[in-house]
Amino acid sequence: MNKRMIVYITGILMIIEAILMLPSAVISLMESDGLIMGFAKAIGLTAGAGALCAYLSRPKNTTIYAREGLVTVSVGWIVLSLMGALPFWFTRQIPRYVDAFFETASGFTTTGASILTNVEALSRSVLFWRSFTHWIGGMGVLVFIMAVVPLAAGGGNIHLMKAESPGFEASKLVPRTGSTAKILYLIYLGMTVTLVILLRAGGMDLFSALCLSFGTAGTGGFGVLNDSIGSYSNYCKIVITVFMTLFGVNFSFYYLLLKGRVRDALRNEEVRWYLIIYTAFSLIITFSIIGRYSSFGGALLDSFFQVSSVMTTTGYSTANFDLWPELSKSLMVLAMCIGACAGSTGGGFKVSRVIVLFKYACVTVQDALFPNRVHRVKLNGRNIDDPLLRSIGGYFALYVLILLLSVVVISADGYDFTTNVTAVVATLNNIGPGLNAVGAAGNYSGYGAFSKLVLCFDMIAGRLELLPMMVLFSRRIWK
Amino acid sequence: MKIIIAGMGKIGSAIAESLVTEGHDLVAIDTNPEMLVRISEELDISSVAGSCTNSSVLEEAEVAESDLLIAVTANDEVNLLCCLIAKKMGVGSTICRVRDPEYTSTIDTIRGDMGLSMVVNPEREAAAEISRIIENPFAQNVESFMNGRAKLMSFEVSSGSPLEGVTVAQMFSKIKAPVLVCAVERDQQAHIPFGSFQFASGDVVTVICRAGGFVPFLSALGLVSSKIKDVIVVGGGTTAYYLADMLLDRKTNVSIIEKDAARAQEMALKLPKADVINADGTDYNLLMEEGIDTADALCCLTGIDEENVLTTLFAKTNCPGIKTITKINRSDIERTARPFDLGSVISLRSITANLVLQYVRAMQNSIGSNVITLHRICQGKVEALEFKVNPGSRVTGIPLEKLPIRDDILIACINRDERVFMPRGNDTIEEGDTVIIVTTVSGLNELDDIRSDS
Numbered sequence: 001m002n003k004r005m006i007v008y009i010t011g012i013l014m015i016i017e018a019i020l021m022l023p024s025a026v027i028s029l030m031e032s033d034g035l036i037m038g039f040a041k042a043i044g045l046t047a048g049a050g051a052l053c054a055y056l057s058r059p060k061n062t063t064i065y066a067r068e069g070l071v072t073v074s075v076g077w078i079v080l081s082l083m084g085a086l087p088f089w090f091t092r093q094i095p096r097y098v099d100a101f102f103e104t105a106s107g108f109t110t111t112g113a114s115i116l117t118n119v120e121a122l123s124r125s126v127l128f129w130r131s132f133t134h135w136i137g138g139m140g141v142l143v144f145i146m147a148v149v150p151l152a153a154g155g156g157n158i159h160l161m162k163a164e165s166p167g168f169e170a171s172k173l174v175p176r177t178g179s180t181a182k183i184l185y186l187i188y189l190g191m192t193v194t195l196v197i198l199l200r201a202g203g204m205d206l207f208s209a210l211c212l213s214f215g216t217a218g219t220g221g222f223g224v225l226n227d228s229i230g231s232y233s234n235y236c237k238i239v240i241t242v243f244m245t246l247f248g249v250n251f252s253f254y255y256l257l258l259k260g261r262v263r264d265a266l267r268n269e270e271v272r273w274y275l276i277i278y279t280a281f282s283l284i285i286t287f288s289i290i291g292r293y294s295s296f297g298g299a300l301l302d303s304f305f306q307v308s309s310v311m312t313t314t315g316y317s318t319a320n321f322d323l324w325p326e327l328s329k330s331l332m333v334l335a336m337c338i339g340a341c342a343g344s345t346g347g348g349f350k351v352s353r354v355i356v357l358f359k360y361a362c363v364t365v366q367d368a369l370f371p372n373r374v375h376r377v378k379l380n381g382r383n384i385d386d387p388l389l390r391s392i393g394g395y396f397a398l399y400v401l402i403l404l405l406s407v408v409v410i411s412a413d414g415y416d417f418t419t420n421v422t423a424v425v426a427t428l429n430n431i432g433p434g435l436n437a438v439g440a441a442g443n444y445s446g447y448g449a450f451s452k453l454v455l456c457f458d459m460i461a462g463r464l465e466l467l468p469m470m471v472l473f474s475r476r477i478w479k
Numbered sequence: 480m481k482i483i484i485a486g487m488g489k490i491g492s493a494i495a496e497s498l499v500t501e502g503h504d505l506v507a508i509d510t511n512p513e514m515l516v517r518i519s520e521e522l523d524i525s526s527v528a529g530s531c532t533n534s535s536v537l538e539e540a541e542v543a544e545s546d547l548l549i550a551v552t553a554n555d556e557v558n559l560l561c562c563l564i565a566k567k568m569g570v571g572s573t574i575c576r577v578r579d580p581e582y583t584s585t586i587d588t589i590r591g592d593m594g595l596s597m598v599v600n601p602e603r604e605a606a607a608e609i610s611r612i613i614e615n616p617f618a619q620n621v622e623s624f625m626n627g628r629a630k631l632m633s634f635e636v637s638s639g640s641p642l643e644g645v646t647v648a649q650m651f652s653k654i655k656a657p658v659l660v661c662a663v664e665r666d667q668q669a670h671i672p673f674g675s676f677q678f679a680s681g682d683v684v685t686v687i688c689r690a691g692g693f694v695p696f697l698s699a700l701g702l703v704s705s706k707i708k709d710v711i712v713v714g715g716g717t718t719a720y721y722l723a724d725m726l727l728d729r730k731t732n733v734s735i736i737e738k739d740a741a742r743a744q745e746m747a748l749k750l751p752k753a754d755v756i757n758a759d760g761t762d763y764n765l766l767m768e769e770g771i772d773t774a775d776a777l778c779c780l781t782g783i784d785e786e787n788v789l790t791t792l793f794a795k796t797n798c799p800g801i802k803t804i805t806k807i808n809r810s811d812i813e814r815t816a817r818p819f820d821l822g823s824v825i826s827l828r829s830i831t832a833n834l835v836l837q838y839v840r841a842m843q844n845s846i847g848s849n850v851i852t853l854h855r856i857c858q859g860k861v862e863a864l865e866f867k868v869n870p871g872s873r874v875t876g877i878p879l880e881k882l883p884i885r886d887d888i889l890i891a892c893i894n895r896d897e898r899v900f901m902p903r904g905n906d907t908i909e910e911g912d913t914v915i916i917v918t919t920v921s922g923l924n925e926l927d928d929i930r931s932d933s
Binding site for chain 2 (some may be wrong): 176
């Protein structure tokens with residue numbers, strides 16, 4: 001294990017994080033909200049600790065392997081959340097550190113689960129930092145650094161990128177990892193700027209437009225108002241619905257579109273199924289909730305918005321779906337678990353994995369019927385070979401295991417079963433709101449400190465697709 | 480540039496490794512997906528699994544947008560077919576590996592029709608290299624620049640050599656031969672020495688001089704070359720065939736020891752003047768029987784690196800004074816064997832990678848770089864490059880002692896109007912010259928880059 005390299009990259013990560021805190025500090029100065037000292041302390045401490053780590057462990061050997069990649073990413077994300085909590089804590093806007101940590105982890109992992117009961121009471125500079133963490137976490141920080149400088153020698157970068165980017169097929173768009181990272185960030189930035197412009201065109205003030213765009217782009221879900229998106233105009237709701245859906249699509253789809261390879265792009269099976277599932281769920285829910293609305297349009301908008309919000313794992317809300325009929329609620333929880341496309345900013349189990357598992361299940365039945373016939377699982381016309389099938393099966397097992405264990409642990413706090421299950425589902429899949437006490441109108445403030453830490457673990461594990469966090473439990477890593 | 484490499488064997492990956500450090504975007508094609516994934520992660524390149532003669536595989540590798548395709552699979556016919564298809568699909572240039580002697584005579588006639596930009600034959604290149612070494616038995620590597628007008632040679636300073644303890648500045652007065660010391664490898668570290676650098680025994684010194692300047696220099700060092708008359712070749716592969724062909728042309732006696740009976744028959748048929756012995760070349764008694772103690776040189780060219788190394792070591796310990804040439808293909812074995820005295824080591828990997836690299840740099844020529852020839856010395860740690868001086872260069876007209884030159888760079892040779900000389904402080908570089916630069920920096924593309932203020 002190249003431990004120096006892990007500490008070194010974590011140090012660089014902290015320095016970058018300190019730089020990313022600067023815009024919030026500038027807003028604090030512009031607003032003269034009296035919180036600038038809190039920001040200054042947070043930035044100073046983060047940058048100082050980062051510089052110290054990077055300086056003390058300047059590596060002679062920058063070669064890293066898959067193992068180092070996994071550990072760097074998980075350690076990096078934990079440190080990122082620990083340090084990112086400082087602005088909340090030092091400005092006393094969130095007085096307890098564990099709450100600040102929960103809020104930051106929720107921000108970076110683009111979960112959007114909050115412990116705040118009154119968002120509007122927060123100062124704008126802190127709100128900006130809260131939403132900005134979504135944007136940073138959406139595409140990943142290490143990917144961001146790699147777009148600017150190569151971190152490791154030769155092929156080491158791909159191990160970092162693989163560990164940080166969602167999806168089982170970490171495919172590079174172009175031969176170099178660094179260039180791939182650059183292209184991904186440019187697409188991400190371009191789409192975010194478009195969204196800001198469209199929201200401004202709808203009459204939203206710049207601050208809200210920025211914050212909501214960060215939340216949408218990263219598929220996070222932190223808003224600036226207590227009722228999330230409920231009180232904005234229908235135009236804004238439609239724009240956000242469309243963009244949430246767009247950010248849930250595999251980014252290689254956009255790269256192919258940009259290169260003019262429309263036919264290749266449309267051949268993507270995952271994107272097709274993603275849109276089919278999305279439309280089907282939304283329509284069923286529209287008809288199941290129509291009785292509660294005065295117009296068909298209102299029901300249609302709310303259901304399309306909500307399904308997009310949970311399926312892309314954003315977590316914005318225009319309606320309290322906790323009050324919807326049971327069928328709708330079940331479909332919502334199912335959509336949460338399916339999640340967005342691999343290679344997007346969204347979380348969840350990922351549509352492609354669901355497709356493969358579904359096909360695998362069909363093949364199992366076929367095998368039983370026709371034992372001598374050869375059956376293969378294909379995705380996008382390609383054969384999914386046995387090692388990949390095994391890894392997807394293993395991923396599913398891990399996913400279920402973490403889900404069940406977390407539910408049992410947080411049950412100690414005494415909430416009802418639905419609350420506990422959806423709290424874990426909503427954090428592990430990086431969505432935000434669940435049902436009942438943690439529903440669209442509720443929040444996570446009621447859980448005890450230990451449960452909050454468990455949920456933080458779920459959020460980070462979910463964002464990094466389980467494996468990077470799970471390797472931390474291996475004793476050989478710590479030797 | 481965008482480059483596709485078809486075939487990720489030993490040679491393909493060596494080429495990929497050197498091209499990727501030069502900053503090119505690579506796509507690798509191979510039929511073995513596991514190996515492909517491992518290599519593409521190690522080198523940070525793209526990969527497509529499949530056959531390189533399949534047009535949809537080539538399409539996925541974006542062949543139409545690529546500048547160059549290098550076909551280096553194990554199979555000549557596949558390489559030729561791959562280049563032909565790629566050319567039809569719109570690739571810029573193609574490099575094809577063809578190594579079967581059956582083809583080498585005809586390849587030039589079909590080269591134009593196939594649209595091949597370059598044909599590489601690693602085995603023949605290696606044979607040519609070995610034959611050069613045999614010609615200069617004390618020199619470890621001999622490379623040509625400026626169409627053969629300047630030569631680069633490496634030799635080891637043995638204990639008791641007149642060079643031992645002498646500094647570079649003193650060398651010129653002590654040995655009156657016009658050579659320039661380019662690089663010294665000591666304890667696996669490469670140095671570009673200056674006047675005060677002191678030679679020690681065990682140093683591997685690379686010098687450059689005019690063609691024909693070696694003989695007086697080597698004899699001044701006491702390294703008088705006796706003519707090589709008898710060569711024993713262990714292993715009868717393609718390289719051995721090419722080598723024997725070259726040596727027999729020069730009236731050298733060649734004995735080839737080949738284990739496989741059928742192959743031995745074939746060699747005997749193709750090379751009627753050579754002695755072909757059907758036996759195990761790693762059998763030491765047999766080697767003694769075949770007269771290794773009286774032979775002038777031994778070439779170990781079997782396909783197994785370990786056998787080559789051990790056979791060489793046996794010869795070195797039992798037959799002092801024999802010249803040995805060892806073929807080692809795996810770079811890790813070469814590194815491990817370096818502490819031993821193996822004499823000259825030949826690697827098909829690095830010879831081919833060098834050739835391709837040279838070609839790729841020449842291709843870039845049209846985009847702004849001016850490298851004519853490139854040789855790597857000191858196990859690839861030092862590069863010697865020949866540049867053409869273009870109009871508008873920022874190094875012309877300034878006496879070299881006034882030119883701000885980077886520390887890691889040495890201007891070794893200037894070729895002006897067919898005359899080669901080693902520049903001194905008051906010489907200048909002029910437009911139209913070609914210049915040889917020796918440097919520890921890799922990937923130098925512009926002559927202007929030698930300025931410390933560029």
